[in-house]
Amino acid sequence: MKKKSDRLPSEDRRKQLIEATLACLMQDGTSGLSSRKICAQAGVSLGLLNHHFANQVDLLAAAYETISVRYHQDLRARIASNKDNHSAPVETLVACAFDADLISPDQLRAWIVFWSQAIDSPVMRAMHDTINERFQTYLIEILSQSFPRLDADQLRALAIEYSALADGLWLDWSLNSKNQDARSWQAILEQWLARTLASA
Amino acid sequence: MKKKSDRLPSEDRRKQLIEATLACLMQDGTSGLSSRKICAQAGVSLGLLNHHFANQVDLLAAAYETISVRYHQDLRARIASNKDNHSAPVETLVACAFDADLISPDQLRAWIVFWSQAIDSPVMRAMHDTINERFQTYLIEILSQSFPRLDADQLRALAIEYSALADGLWLDWSLNSKNQDARSWQAILEQWLARTLASA
DNA sequence: TATACTATTGTACGATCGTTCAATAGTAAT
DNA sequence: ATTACTATTGAACGATCGTACAATAGTATA
Numbered sequence A, B: 001m002k003k004k005s006d007r008l009p010s011e012d013r014r015k016q017l018i019e020a021t022l023a024c025l026m027q028d029g030t031s032g033l034s035s036r037k038i039c040a041q042a043g044v045s046l047g048l049l050n051h052h053f054a055n056q057v058d059l060l061a062a063a064y065e066t067i068s069v070r071y072h073q074d075l076r077a078r079i080a081s082n083k084d085n086h087s088a089p090v091e092t093l094v095a096c097a098f099d100a101d102l103i104s105p106d107q108l109r110a111w112i113v114f115w116s117q118a119i120d121s122p123v124m125r126a127m128h129d130t131i132n133e134r135f136q137t138y139l140i141e142i143l144s145q146s147f148p149r150l151d152a153d154q155l156r157a158l159a160i161e162y163s164a165l166a167d168g169l170w171l172d173w174s175l176n177s178k179n180q181d182a183r184s185w186q187a188i189l190e191q192w193l194a195r196t197l198a199s200a
Numbered sequence C: 001t002a003t004a005c006t007a008t009t010g011t012a013c014g015a016t017c018g019t020t021c022a023a024t025a026g027t028a029a030t
Numbered sequence D: 001a002t003t004a005c006t007a008t009t010g011a012a013c014g015a016t017c018g019t020a021c022a023a024t025a026g027t028a029t030a
Helices: A010-032 A035-042 A046-052 A056-083 A089-095 A105-120 A122-146 A152-175 A183-198 B010-032 B035-042 B046-052 B056-083 B089-095 B105-120 B122-146 B152-175 B183-198
Strands: none
Touching (some): A010 A035, A010 A056, A010 B105, A056 A089, A105 A122, A105 A152, A105 B010, A105 B152, A122 A152, A152 A183, A152 B105, A152 B122, A152 B183, A183 B152, A183 B183, B010 B035, B010 B046, B010 B056, B010 B105, B035 B046, B056 B089, B056 B105, B056 B122, B089 B122, B089 B183, B122 B152
16 A cells, blocks of 8 residues: 555645544534644644634635635535526525525534634624625625615615525524424525515 | 722623623624633633623524524614604614614624534524524514514515524625725615515 | 621632644655 | 645644632621
8 A cells, every 4th residue: 555645735725624624614614624633624733724724814805705605605506506497586585495415404504603713703793794795796696686676775775685684594403402404494485485576 | 989880780891791701792793702811801800701601602602592582672773763753663674674773794794604603503594593583573564564564474475584684694794895885785675675565 | 895707809720722843754746 | 756746634832711729808797
């Protein structure tokens, strides 16, 4: 057996550390936010983390961006594939809001940790702003196709309303200790959409 | 000048420590969650905390309950006083959702810390459940008066929808770094209510 | 006044934290 | 083969963490 080298190009190692960070946060929440635990999860020494990331906040911000971009891209792909079936983008958006392939209670618990860090750290706050703005732009793009009579300000308000509702339902879902079956939360979101479409 | 004794009855000291905890979380978020910082905020020695609270989680859970009960009671008082003006409870509920006397971005940032702790600690998770259930019961009571044609399940779904939307808007508001003026978030909530009332 | 009780203090312990850094191992260029 | 570079390691540092505990101060009871 030839022992392969453990060396990785910088970018690959960074990605691996980011994935390890997400895994730790999903497993243990705030207490998973530990450089040592993250390195252990990645099977890597402690010093390596500081070789690839200047400090812990940079790693955390990168992980925040990664999980956000991943969700964003998965969502785009899903909506694009459903568009062929003549389903309005906003219908697909709502339909897969609690889809296990796109989002899980574990991931949402990691998201809550990111939120709590956005309170403390300016870097995380800035990343939060970027992520929010990015997603809001996409939401407006989607909503405008089903709400053609709304102007820009109204669309923006509706986008904020949708993301707030989705975030709140996700929060309730992921912190709920009784029932992890997403159906009831899903139904609430669908009824919201039906009501909103009817009144537009 | 006679120096008064610093002694306090157990319950008073507990309340003081709870208030100090809330102050620390509102100021510094997660990093404010430190026994030493809390004691410093209360102007009290470190050992005293463990005399009045078995451990940090107990104090944190008590603080979570305090901020929740306080909001709940303030809300009840506001709704009761507006009822004399022939305003429906749900109208008042929505009208003061971003009232500075009832809620502030600072308090919401403390709330996010509680959420993040509910991931880790079973004690905090249990308190979260209790608080949620308590508030949901109250919401149903309020909503039933403006939505008399909904059955129990529909009312419960609507209560979850409202609290999710409010939580999400609060989150967006308190983490938003550009604009702390609550008016636009308030308007979104009001439009949601108008739409929902119209379709019921 | 003596006794029992409780609030309060200050210190100390062991653990964990993020970060630094010198030393080593692997890789690519000369 | 030598040089230059970079990934990787592991140990160390100072700080902070939650908790425990013995000692002290204040209060009420007898």
